[in-house]
Amino acid sequence: MSPWVRLIIYxxxxxxxxxxxxxxxxRISARMQARLGPPILQPFYDVLKLWGKENVxxxxxxxxxVAFFLLLVIFTGALFFxxxxLLLVIFxxxxxxxxxxxxxxxxxxxxxxxxxxxxxxQMMAYEPMVLLTAIGMYMVTKSFFVxxxxxxxxxxxxxxxxxxxxxxxxxxxxxxxxxxxxxxxxHAHQELVRGITTEFSGRTLAMIEIAHWYETVFLLGWVYLxxxxxxxxxxxxxxxxxxxxxxxxxxxxxxxWQTAVRSAWIVAAVLGFGNIxxxxxxx
Amino acid sequence: MSSFSKSPWIIHYDASSxxxxxxxxxxxxxxxxxxxxxxxxxxxxxxxxxxxLVTGAVNEQSREVIRxxxxxxxxxxxxxxxxxxxxxxxIFRECYNISGGVDTxxxxxxxxxxxxxxxxxxxxxxxxxxxxxxxxxRAMMAIANSLDHVLYRLAHKSDxxxxxxxxxxAYQSEAEIYGDESVxxxxxxxxxxxxDFEGTSAFTAPNxxxxxxxxxxxxxxxxxxxxxxxxxxxxxxxxxxxxxxxVNRVVVHPYFQGRGIGRRLVAEIEKAFAxxxxxxxxxxxQSERNLRQFRRLGYSEFKTESFSPAIxxxxxxxxxxxxxxxxxx
Numbered sequence: 001m002s003p004w005v006r007l008i009i010y011x012x013x014x015x016x017x018x019x020x021x022x023x024x025x026x027r028i029s030a031r032m033q034a035r036l037g038p039p040i041l042q043p044f045y046d047v048l049k050l051w052g053k054e055n056v057x058x059x060x061x062x063x064x065x066v067a068f069f070l071l072l073v074i075f076t077g078a079l080f081f082x083x084x085x086l087l088l089v090i091f092x093x094x095x096x097x098x099x100x101x102x103x104x105x106x107x108x109x110x111x112x113x114x115x116x117x118x119x120x121x122q123m124m125a126y127e128p129m130v131l132l133t134a135i136g137m138y139m140v141t142k143s144f145f146v147x148x149x150x151x152x153x154x155x156x157x158x159x160x161x162x163x164x165x166x167x168x169x170x171x172x173x174x175x176x177x178x179x180x181x182x183x184x185x186x187h188a189h190q191e192l193v194r195g196i197t198t199e200f201s202g203r204t205l206a207m208i209e210i211a212h213w214y215e216t217v218f219l220l221g222w223v224y225l226x227x228x229x230x231x232x233x234x235x236x237x238x239x240x241x242x243x244x245x246x247x248x249x250x251x252x253x254x255x256x257w258q259t260a261v262r263s264a265w266i267v268a269a270v271l272g273f274g275n276i277x278x279x280x281x282x283x
Numbered sequence: 284m285s286s287f288s289k290s291p292w293i294i295h296y297d298a299s300s301x302x303x304x305x306x307x308x309x310x311x312x313x314x315x316x317x318x319x320x321x322x323x324x325x326x327x328x329x330x331x332x333x334x335x336l337v338t339g340a341v342n343e344q345s346r347e348v349i350r351x352x353x354x355x356x357x358x359x360x361x362x363x364x365x366x367x368x369x370x371x372x373x374i375f376r377e378c379y380n381i382s383g384g385v386d387t388x389x390x391x392x393x394x395x396x397x398x399x400x401x402x403x404x405x406x407x408x409x410x411x412x413x414x415x416x417x418x419x420x421r422a423m424m425a426i427a428n429s430l431d432h433v434l435y436r437l438a439h440k441s442d443x444x445x446x447x448x449x450x451x452x453a454y455q456s457e458a459e460i461y462g463d464e465s466v467x468x469x470x471x472x473x474x475x476x477x478x479d480f481e482g483t484s485a486f487t488a489p490n491x492x493x494x495x496x497x498x499x500x501x502x503x504x505x506x507x508x509x510x511x512x513x514x515x516x517x518x519x520x521x522x523x524x525x526x527x528x529x530v531n532r533v534v535v536h537p538y539f540q541g542r543g544i545g546r547r548l549v550a551e552i553e554k555a556f557a558x559x560x561x562x563x564x565x566x567x568x569q570s571e572r573n574l575r576q577f578r579r580l581g582y583s584e585f586k587t588e589s590f591s592p593a594i595x596x597x598x599x600x601x602x603x604x605x606x607x608x609x610x611x612x
Contacts, residue, residue: 033314034314035314035320036317036320038320038321038322039289039320042289045286045290045322049286049289049290049333052286053333053357054357054359055357056355056357193327194326194327194328198328198330205331
């Protein structure tokens with residue numbers, strides 16, 4: 001498949017798949033709590049509704065930051081699925097997250113401020129492991145390009161079990177799931193109102209949701225990359241990873257931010273760095 | 284069926300409830316009732332919510348909070364009063380610190396009776412609220428689609444109830460600026476507005492300001508309404524006395540503010556008082572927006588007067604050298 005075809009499939013298919021995955025997430029979560037849960041299509045209903053609502057802002061410019069956030073998240077995924085450089089993908093993703101944080105800062109409300117600060121802390125927590133993942137993949141395949149990594153003959157997870165587990169750990173942070181739902185919890189009521197998304201409403205909030213759909217597909221795509229040599233196993237593992245994230249979300253209470261950072265860095269050091277150390281010693 | 288019916292997000296506030304209704308409200312989220320299957324999310328953020336559930340009677344401490352939350356909810360929004368206390372004040376109605384049901388502070392769309400209201404009744408209330416939400420959304424869309432067709436017409440006494448309702452909605456923002464409900468426009472009764480139309484009242488006379496006392500014998504009273512889709516979305520009243528015309532209460536529905544409707548209303552009423560050489564208006568000293576608008580229309584301040592500890596009126600005037608001849612209209 002040519003990169004352009006993959007790109008177009010991603011641009012059109014990712015929001016559909018991402019929305020369905022989030023709907024599925026809410027349903028599984030409900031079932032885990034012995035509830036019936038909303039319909040699978042609920043995220044689409046929500047976004048359609050938000051699109052029709054009034055858009056109230058503290059400062060008009062806060063909406064531009066969110067627009068850039070959405071654009072850059074889409075761009076990140078586009079780079080990834082077109083088979084581009086993994087390092088570029090990581091930094092594009094970081095830039096997207098920074099725009100989101102800037103938007104929240106711009107709103108200058110105490111809740112969105114603290115949410116933004118916590119989002120930065122979360123980024124600090126997952127960033128080392130994400131970089132180590134890219135480095136680990138490079139050490140095995142001798143390339144930072146996603147299309148080279150995807151066409152590697154054996155599953156990367158065999159050579160990178162530690163990096164794989166460490167990446168799953170960061171997935172939990174990246175999805176803002178409990179125990180790492182510090183900056184903005186999708187569950188009812190938290191001490192920060194809605195954290196980083198507090199001051200966004202209407203269409204802007206819908207854009208944040210859509211960005212979240214793209215992000216979900218992109219991150220699961222990265223999980224797939226660990227088993228890309230046999231596609232069906234890759235897809236299966238990605239879905240299992242998603243269910244695992246939901247399970248952890250429902251089982252754990254939230255951690256303090258100190259514990260979140262410390263644990264993420266310990267995981268990065270032991271699983272990520274340890275794995276890479278072993279690899280370099282073996283070669 | 285619009286997407287509103289499938290995704291009603293709720294914010295719940297306890298005004299001064301005994302917690303009976305609160306517990307029943309939260310029971311709706313439990314596995315037994317599970318309102319999330321209807322797409323309901325119990326969000327703690329007014330900016331994300333569509334439906335405002337209030338439990339308990341309103342007391343002096345909660346009224347400001349209720350008003351604040353109500354104003355932070357984004358349109359279209361619906362208010363549901365849950366339980367007897369929230370609906371009418373219940374057994375606390377006569378208490379010295381209770382102002383009554385939620386509708387004494389903000390407009391309520393759905394009342395859920397019961398002490399405590401049962402979860403089934405609350406869910407029923409939410410379902411009814413969804414219908415109101417859709418209705419409001421339709422009205423918003425219809426009006427948004429016909430915004431280019433605002434009609435400016437003379438208003439008559441029969442329009443008074445609609446104008447009064449509009450006035451109460453539009454002046455909420457003023458009450459918020461001053462943190463004071465004594466803003467006369469919010470206190471006005473229908474009888475008083477009728478009297479305004481007949482020119483027999485002191486026209487809201489905020490105090491014994493000289494010009495307003497004289498007004499009791501107004502030469503001519505004119506009310507103008509701005510109409511969209513048969514609904515009054517803006518109004519202005521005024522009366523002429525000798526050479527002067529006194530313009531009063533430029534009211535525009537919050538949805539339509541910032542679209543030049545207020546300025547157009549003032550222009551229309553200035554045209555209606557063709558014989559007047561001088562126009563006078565007054566507004567609160569902290570209503571920056573009003574002051575700015577009137578300055579843009581050529582008005583300038585000439586005196587201030589204290590009305591209440593919170594409110595000071597600023598009087599503004601504008602001279603017109605050549606009165607319009609009545610025929611030029």
